[in-house]
Amino acid sequence: MAVRRDPLDELVVPDGTQAKEVALETGGDVLVGARSTVEFGVRGRNVLAGENVDFGGEIEADGDCRLDMWCDVAANVLVGQDAYIGERVHIGGELRVAGDLDIGDDVDIEEGFEANGWIVIRNPMPTIVFLFVYLKHLLLLGEEDTAQRLIDELVDDDGEPDAEPLVIPRNATVGDDAWRVSTPATIGSDCRLHGNVRAETIEVDTDCDIFGSLRARGEVTVGEGTRIHGDLTTRDGNVLIEADARVLGDVSCTDLELRPGAEVDGTIRADGEITMGTSERDLE
Template sequence: MRGDITSDSSVYLGERVKVLGKLVVEGDLEVGEGVVIDPEKVESRGWIEIKNPIPLIIYIFIYLMELLRRGEEGEVERIIQELVVDEETFLIQGKFLFLPRGGRISSQRLTSPGDVVIGPEAKIVGSVVSGGSVVVNEAAEVFGSIRAEEDVILRKNTVVHGEVEARGEVLIDSAARIQGDVAGRLIRATQDTIVGGKLRAEEGVELIPAESKEIEEKLRRFEIGLDLKEAFLEGEG
């Protein structure tokens, strides 16, 4: 971007964007990985958040997991003791990311061999690729595309800054916004859905009412499927 940018609200600069001019933001400014911009040319009235694709705590976690894999429990215990300062408790939040075996996270993509569930109001920077189904819960935002081998379910007020592609069904709830194309075997969407690209569906596109029972039934069946998978895995253990 060679010219100046002025915004009356918040601004998000995606990965590796180059801004050569002046940036004036009335709201918050969120800067992705690898963004090139002159700090002296930035004016923001709100918060400025610079995304770090892999925080330090993630490096620590990966290192500890590798030590455990090698059977070095003593070294893991020593490191944790050093992380505990002044006998304070080393807490792990109730909100966390669980990545199954075979899953991968990079600065551009989250890949899972199975289902992916994105929590309410979560923000995912990068594309999501699933070997199963993908559920994006209320008011969550994905700064990338979504691709699933099975179904994709987008709940109320979700935003996808990319394409949505599924080999199965794409089910879109009230006031969801997709900036790119939507493709699936069957697409079901409410009338207030906003799609910036094209709709492609082998079995057609159906308009469903808001608060549709079909959406809740689909979610119920999805959750039952997760429960069955968890029970199967526990039985194997």
């Protein structure tokens, strides 16, 4: 995971992420910025959430789970290694931790908890707050290599190959109806998501299925073989639809470029130019 800027300045959906009926599933870590709402449960390797994050379902973390103060989880929290639970967190089900549990004051766990390791009750500086404060200072000082080592140790300390984390920025809303962020959004390949995506800019990689519309202020790119089951609208930007991609709705933009095999099933409204481009594959 690169840290040349604030890690929570972009919605990042890694390759292979699936939005299933009750949970977001990804093979890597899950990072959620403060004051966000995730209407699903989440399943990943390590799960880290800033303060005042609401989860609408169960959290399953194969590794560690860190929930800062005032988080609310509607169902169970199941942790394969260690857990940090900040003060005034509410868990609507049970908390099960295979390793150590570090827990703050006034935590409400409706169905009780179980930890196989040490249990420590204290109120240190929330881990995710410390992490991002420290990272910002390192980046301001130009210590990018040190910052990179810090995040690598956090998310890759089990020796597994690097996997890009699922990153939900601050003040975001993610649900079956819509994914709303005020930052850029990058969606990896082979993803299957439900909900309308609202972001500053949007980039969707190859072979995805997005069951909803895309709306951005700036540029929008739709990768090869991807299907957008809805309209595509940008206020001020251009749209690139790569080869064999398909938009099953209307497209509204400034300039539109359609690569070979790209399709738009609805009405095209372009204030600028509409061009039929050539893919890199055709130039070889």
